């Protein structure tokens with residue numbers, strides 16, 4: 001029997017034998033004040049369940065990719081960009097990020113924005129927006145306002 005079948009919560013949104021990692025390690029993508037914890041990485045399931053936490057004022061990378069995200073917000077509140085739509089999100093909201101869809105999460109309010117995110121273990125690398133992509137995105141006023149607010 002594996003010894004890690006039960007890993008207890010040690011503090012709010014922290015768990016035994018789960019490392020709190022930098023959101024992205026290669027330094028190639030813009031983001032601000034985000035941590036990543038891999039809660040489950042099961043070969044048989046073919047997916048990972050991660051917990052991300054975005055500190056107040058922080059945001060994830062604006063990106064898109066072929067793989068899909070299934071997101072459950074579990075802490076705090078904020079906004080997310082999905083394609084050309086900006087939505088408010090809060091606890092227990094479920095967010096699907098479809099393939100090839102620009103997305104970014106931004107914390108709002110005094111508490112961190114925490115969310116679970118399920119992905120395929122094998123997945124393509126995220127694509128970052130080029131100048132033309134940003135130009136197209138910012139033709140939508142709500143998206144332009146969202147991206148302005150999320151600037152580092």
Ligand code: MN
Pocket residue numbers: 063064065069103126
């Ligand atoms: Mn993504």
